[in-house]
Amino acid sequence: MSISEKHRLPRHIGFIPDGNRRWALEQGLEKQEGYGHGIQPGLALIETCKALGIEEVSVYGFTQDNTRRPAIQKESFSKACVEFALEVAQRGAALLVVGDDKSEQFPHALKPYKFRRGAGIKVNLLVNYGWQWDLNGLKNGTLRSQDVSRIDLVVRWGGGRRLSGFLPVQCVYADIFVVEAYWPDFDESHLDEALTWFERQDRTFGG
Amino acid sequence: MSISEKHRLPRHIGFIPDGNRRWALEQGLEKQEGYGHGIQPGLALIETCKALGIEEVSVYGFTQDNTRRPAIQKESFSKACVEFALEVAQRGAALLVVGDDKSEQFPHALKPYKFRRGAGIKVNLLVNYGWQWDLNGLKNGTLRSQDVSRIDLVVRWGGGRRLSGFLPVQCVYADIFVVEAYWPDFDESHLDEALTWFERQDRTFGG
Numbered sequence: 001m002s003i004s005e006k007h008r009l010p011r012h013i014g015f016i017p018d019g020n021r022r023w024a025l026e027q028g029l030e031k032q033e034g035y036g037h038g039i040q041p042g043l044a045l046i047e048t049c050k051a052l053g054i055e056e057v058s059v060y061g062f063t064q065d066n067t068r069r070p071a072i073q074k075e076s077f078s079k080a081c082v083e084f085a086l087e088v089a090q091r092g093a094a095l096l097v098v099g100d101d102k103s104e105q106f107p108h109a110l111k112p113y114k115f116r117r118g119a120g121i122k123v124n125l126l127v128n129y130g131w132q133w134d135l136n137g138l139k140n141g142t143l144r145s146q147d148v149s150r151i152d153l154v155v156r157w158g159g160g161r162r163l164s165g166f167l168p169v170q171c172v173y174a175d176i177f178v179v180e181a182y183w184p185d186f187d188e189s190h191l192d193e194a195l196t197w198f199e200r201q202d203r204t205f206g207g
Numbered sequence: 208m209s210i211s212e213k214h215r216l217p218r219h220i221g222f223i224p225d226g227n228r229r230w231a232l233e234q235g236l237e238k239q240e241g242y243g244h245g246i247q248p249g250l251a252l253i254e255t256c257k258a259l260g261i262e263e264v265s266v267y268g269f270t271q272d273n274t275r276r277p278a279i280q281k282e283s284f285s286k287a288c289v290e291f292a293l294e295v296a297q298r299g300a301a302l303l304v305v306g307d308d309k310s311e312q313f314p315h316a317l318k319p320y321k322f323r324r325g326a327g328i329k330v331n332l333l334v335n336y337g338w339q340w341d342l343n344g345l346k347n348g349t350l351r352s353q354d355v356s357r358i359d360l361v362v363r364w365g366g367g368r369r370l371s372g373f374l375p376v377q378c379v380y381a382d383i384f385v386v387e388a389y390w391p392d393f394d395e396s397h398l399d400e401a402l403t404w405f406e407r408q409d410r411t412f413g414g
Contacts (some may be wrong), residue, residue: 067283129378131379135342135376136345137279138342138343138345139345139346139348141346156237160382160408160409161382161383161385161408162380162381162382162383163370163377163378163379163380164214164379164380164411165380167343168375168376168378168379169338169375171370171371172338172371172372172373172375173369173370173372174369174370175367175368175369176369176383177368178368185247201367201368202367204371207359
């Protein structure tokens with residue numbers, strides 16, 4: 001069955017592109033060199049989602065926790081997120097960047113996207129995001145990620161079977177599919193497997 | 208390796224005992240007859256956790272969403288939760304029942320446990336729990352489940368790869384282990400497999 005012949009597609013997919021550093025080490029590169037190799041796979045993934053007619057995707061860029069890593073890594077993943085986001089916007093998408101933009105860790109180039117801009121598939125990129133930062137918004141009435149809708153399916157690369165603080169409220173009912181491959185080794189077949197699996201899941205939404 | 212020889216045990220395990228109704232149907236019983244068959248496995252699980260020296264466990268009893276099911280099912284899972292909880296308390300545990308106790312869906316017999324009572328392993332039983340009810344506490348400063356600590360490992364029976372609203376904040380960094388067997392078919396080997404798997408996971412806590 002071709003990827004476009006699925007009957008029941010998720011409306012909103014969350015992506016956790018993990019394993020960039022482990023991939024780099026396996027290639028004989030330095031850890032921080034992995035991130036740049038995640039950009040083209042990310043763009044390919046968005047194009048596939050567009051072609052399938054997926055309405056909304058959320059992508060885990062980097063977190064406030066991640067910014068405690070060595071500076072050379074931090075610069076590298078931040079740069080990769082900026083390059084990815086600007087190219088996504090350029091190719092046509094309704095882009096929203098979600099994260100603490102009051103911190104110097106938030107890339108200046110992404111500030112125009114703290115409110116959704118553009119038309120097309122909704123792409124939410126988490127940058128300098130923190131689950132506590134997000135939930136603290138509730139103290140003033142609403143999540144800070146309130147413009148991100150409920151997620152149906154989470155696909156995580158790199159073998160980890162956990163959410164790692166990824167949009168905890170939007171993911172309450174999400175089905176979680178884990179790909180063992182590291183993110184820079186993304187292949188369209190991973191998404192195909194995730195969607196085939198998702199079709200078979202019984203969606204109860206807690207009922 | 209015996210279950211007691213693990214080096215790195217989780218401090219706090221969350222249990223999602225799913226599949227009672229599917230188990231009942233497979234046995235030629237009616238759906239609601241499954242819940243009663245989950246009590247003895249639950250007691251056995253708690254005894255194993257005590258023997259291992261696990262400090263805290265959280266068990267998904269039923270949710271506010273679940274109470275919209277047919278009355279015959281609702282009575283059955285509510286009764287099973289009460290019987291389980293009172294026996295856990297009787298055998299010795301620091302029991303806390305977490306859920307909306309202002310509703311008539313909250314069993315009267317469990318009201319004494321809305322504050323933690325007793326000594327021994329901490330057992331948190333979610334009864335008439337709702338993730339929104341829980342998070343709404345933040346609007347007044349703290350989660351309603353504030354006495355439940357961070358969860359290291361979630362074990363879910365019945366094949367579902369999702370959290371289904373189970374303590375979303377405590378589970379942000381939890382590793383999730385899925386057992387295909389239905390809950391009433393609980394066997395100690397399931398916990399053994401989960402703990403063996405957990406030992407191999409790289410705990411980063413988002414860093």
